[in-house]
Amino acid sequence: MSRKGKLYGIGVGPGDPDLITIKAVRILKSVSVIFAASSTKNDYSLARNIICKHAPNANIETLPFPMNNDKVVLQKAWERNAKTVLKALSERGDVAFVTLGDPMTYSTFSYLLKTVRNIESQTDVEIIPGITSYQAAASVANIPLVQGDQSLVVVSGAKGSDKLLQTLKRVDNIVILKTYKYFDKIYETLANLDLLDQSTFFSRLGLPGEEIVRNVKSLKSATTSYLSLIIVNRTNNQNLDDK
Numbered sequence: 033m034s035r036k037g038k039l040y041g042i043g044v045g046p047g048d049p050d051l052i053t054i055k056a057v058r059i060l061k062s063v064s065v066i067f068a069a070s071s072t073k074n075d076y077s078l079a080r081n082i083i084c085k086h087a088p089n090a091n092i093e094t095l096p097f098p099m100n101n102d103k104v105v106l107q108k109a110w111e112r113n114a115k116t117v118l119k120a121l122s123e124r125g126d127v128a129f130v131t132l133g134d135p136m137t138y139s140t141f142s143y144l145l146k147t148v149r150n151i152e153s154q155t156d157v158e159i160i161p162g163i164t165s166y167q168a169a170a171s172v173a174n175i176p177l178v179q180g181d182q183s184l185v186v187v188s189g190a191k192g193s194d195k196l197l198q199t200l201k202r203v204d205n206i207v208i209l210k211t212y213k214y215f216d217k218i219y220e221t222l223a224n225l226d227l228l229d230q231s232t233f234f235s236r237l238g239l240p241g242e243e244i245v246r247n248v249k250s251l252k253s254a255t256t257s258y259l260s261l262i263i264v265n266r267t268n269n270q271n272l273d274d275k
């Protein structure tokens with residue numbers, strides 16, 4: 033008789049293979065198969081490198097995720113992927129899906145989870161949190177994310193939208209992920225609000241080519257990597273180890 037396994041959503045941290053939890057490593061070593069989305073830019077190969085360091089014998093399989101904005105195409109792909117995962121749960125026991133950073137922060141895992149649960153609502157799931165990219169950024173640059181009664185908002189720059197402008201006007205400190213596509217627009221918005229020198233840019237954290245730029249002003253018209261983010265620290269522009 034088939035045994036239904038558990039689906040683990042595992043965060044493997046932002047890039048440095050040492051920034052993964054002990055629990056994540058234990059589970060990665062125990063599952064029958066580890067799934068990773070194959071086309072979210074270079075996430076897949078980075079996640080693979082991290083896994084291989086801790087679980088060299090892991091059986092890693094990719095779930096194809098088309099580079100497409102068509103909702104119908106995407107939904108079909110996720111249904112196919114969810115069925116692959118459900119089949120593995122029935123036939124092979126426990127499986128994992130890995131994600132860079134944290135699985136519940138702008139992650140493909142949340143789409144997979146929703147689709148799996150739509151097909152089989154009783155699927156047993158456990159999520160192992162990961163260190164997010166912006167936590168790693170704050171640590172490497174000694175920038176407190178929030179202090180006292182300050183507020184912090186995490187936004188996506190993927191659309192370079194008006195929402196970003198409105199948020200920047202209202203909140204103390206802001207993390208902007210996915211800055212790569214509309215970097216120019218984000219730069220312009222920060223410049224208009226006179227926030228460039230309170231903004232720190234991070235790229236490829238914990239990976240070869242890591243870059244930290246303390247004052248975003250120097251990045252005018254720059255081309256930035258997919259793995260880039262900005263922390264705007266409006267109330268604390270004197271970073272602890274600044275200048």
Ligand SMILES: C[S@@+](CC[C@H](N)C(=O)[O-])C[C@H]1O[C@@H](n2cnc3c(N)ncnc32)[C@H](O)[C@@H]1O
Nearest residue numbers: 046047133134137164165209210236237259260
């Ligand atoms: C799809 S989101 C994934 C977020 C991830 N789940 C997390 O917890 O940080 C991808 C964005 O995360 C950020 N990111 C992830 N890893 C990063 C790294 N090593 N260095 C800089 N930014 C990173 C970038 O803003 C990138 O565009």
